């Protein structure tokens with residue numbers, strides 16, 4: 001979709017007919033935008049989860065209302081919203097009178113991610129992505145055969161740079177190992193629950209690996225980005241392929257063992273699998289290494305022979321040298337957005353101007369030129385500046 005007409009309705013003036021032909025009164029705090037033949041009404045509460053803000057679609061041609069499947073963690077309802085259409089099928093939603101770190105949201109109604117999920121789930125889909133300040137860098141996908149040392153390398157990185165990196169905690173149907181903690185190493189779950197959540201669009205990717213189901217929930221990636229950290233995903237090659245095809249703009253790294261013999265020795269020495277499981281993992285390893293090297297998914301292939309050397313190479317790939325600052329994001333001072341305001345779009349800048357009583361009115365510029373990311377996950381690089389008081 002190209003630049004959509006920036007049609008902006010702050011308060012809905014007229015009632016609308018819902019899907020049952022009943023005229024319903026929109027709340028004063030609801031807002032709507034129009035894109036082509038559709039109006040997206042943002043307000044009320046979400047059908048499936050009363051904690052989230054609702055979204056309804058009205059199709060002018062069929063004169064029908066529908067409730068789309070809403071992906072991602074949405075904003076909580078508040079006292080009012082402003083909305084404005086941006087390019088690439090996205091709507092900027094500003095929460096009025098909200099905490100500064102919770103005021104900027106993006107509703108994706110026709111972004112590449114939404115189009116892909118619409119096709120995959122076979123239903124109408126929209127996705128939320130919260131705007132976060134600062135410039136947390138691209139997520140990192142790390143793949144490699146079982147026992148190659150992915151977990152060890154990731155643990156080293158998180159230990160050395162605790163404020164820079166955060167681990168995306170996957171869901172799995174495999175049983176926990178004795179030292180593994182639920183919600184720290186994995187969200188341990190069962191197959192029926194996970195399959196239902198996959199159907200509901202809760203997962204960014206999933207795959208069956210060594211006979212169990214594994215997957216990255218959208219929420220796991222959001223939690224890390226919200227904390228201002230760079231997200232690390234430890235996932236298999238099938239998962240990496242799905243992420244590559246998605247709009248999550250990531251760096252892809254594949255870790256290779258020095259030899260199959262060494263891989264086998266490491267798996268045995270780890271002592272976490274039965275003999276049968278070790279055999280299965282070794283059989284799968286050959287295909288994984290082949291796919292990792294030849295699929296074109298991975299921009300970087302590292303050999304984990306000597307651990308310290310491999311760790312150094314990993315840091316190089318991630319652009320971390322010894323003088324690197326240890327914080328992932330710049331601290332940006334919070335600016336509270338005025339409760340009553342108008343919103344105007346000017347190229348990549350959005351002007352938020354305070355209205356209402358009083359003499360000293362704030363004008364804030366939201367610069368969208370440096371934003372990156374988006375659903376699934378957060379929209380990073382939000383830059384808010386106070387312009388003047390008049």
Ligand SMILES: Nc1nc2c(ncn2[C@@H]2O[C@H](COP(=O)(O)OP(=O)(O)O)[C@@H](O)[C@H]2O)c(=O)[nH]1
Pocket residue numbers: 142143144145146147151170171174205206207209210214215216234235236237238239240
């Ligand atoms: N696709 C996908 N693969 C995952 C996910 N989480 C873990 N994996 C992969 O599943 C495989 C097995 O992981 P695990 O059972 O922890 O065994 P380990 O790799 O031997 O430590 C590894 O290749 C992981 O990278 C996920 O969320 N999605």
Ligand SMILES: Nc1ncnc2c1ncn2[C@@H]1O[C@H](COP(=O)(O)OP(=O)(O)O)[C@@H](O)[C@H]1O
Pocket residue numbers: 144145146147148149150151152153266267269270304305306307308
């Ligand atoms: N370069 C290395 N040399 C020797 N042992 C290693 C090396 N890297 C990791 N290991 C060991 O190999 C085992 C498997 O590593 P792990 O990080 O659990 O692999 P993965 O997460 O890829 O399954 C662990 O016992 C770990 O301590």
